[in-house]
Amino acid sequence: MSTFAAAVARGKNGWTASELDLAGLADIDEVVDALRDVEPDADVALLFVESDDQYLSIVRLDEGEDLRVFGSDSAFVEESRIGAVLLGEIEVPAVLEIDDLTSESEEEDTDRPSPDPDADPVGDADLLNDLGISANRLLGLCGQEGMLPSDVTAEICQRIGCGDEVEELREA
Numbered sequence: 001m002s003t004f005a006a007a008v009a010r011g012k013n014g015w016t017a018s019e020l021d022l023a024g025l026a027d028i029d030e031v032v033d034a035l036r037d038v039e040p041d042a043d044v045a046l047l048f049v050e051s052d053d054q055y056l057s058i059v060r061l062d063e064g065e066d067l068r069v070f071g072s073d074s075a076f077v078e079e080s081r082i083g084a085v086l087l088g089e090i091e092v093p094a095v096l097e098i099d100d101l102t103s104e105s106e107e108e109d110t111d112r113p114s115p116d117p118d119a120d121p122v123g124d125a126d127l128l129n130d131l132g133i134s135a136n137r138l139l140g141l142c143g144q145e146g147m148l149p150s151d152v153t154a155e156i157c158q159r160i161g162c163g164d165e166v167e168e169l170r171e172a
């Protein structure tokens with residue numbers, strides 16, 4: 001499985017970004033330690049993990065302590081060791097069901113295809129709410145047919161203000 005893992009952290013001087021190698025990490029605690037190391041004094045640190053153009057996981061760490069995790073599809077746990085590390089301990093499905101996403105708010109792009117009914121998001125879909133990405137929007141992005149994990153990451157990062165930093169990682 002091909003994987004891209006971008007860590008972004010917001011500190012006193014704005015957003016910083018770096019690519020993380022998750023291959024040697026055995027559990028979520030080691031992932032959290034690696035994310036904490038990106039910017040030790042960050043008020044918010046996010047890890048976007050894209051796998052095989054199918055799965056997206058987002059790990060959020062507030063003040064280096066408060067961990068929240070979201071996955072675009074629970075199948076990632078069975079398909080990948082990294083998926084199991086990131087999402088294996090999640091027991092609760094995402095707050096909203098993809099089937100409930102009949103329409104986005106008027107300000108959102110409504111010309112996109114309907115949500116994918118086969119997607120089974122898990123975890124905390126509200127983890128980006130205070131950054132301007134509602135649970136409804138996050139689930140809508142992840143569940144839309146034709147949207148790759150990299151597209152979702154790019155849209156989220158542009159909206160929260162670290163799009164250029166993540167794009168530089170992709171090009172490196």
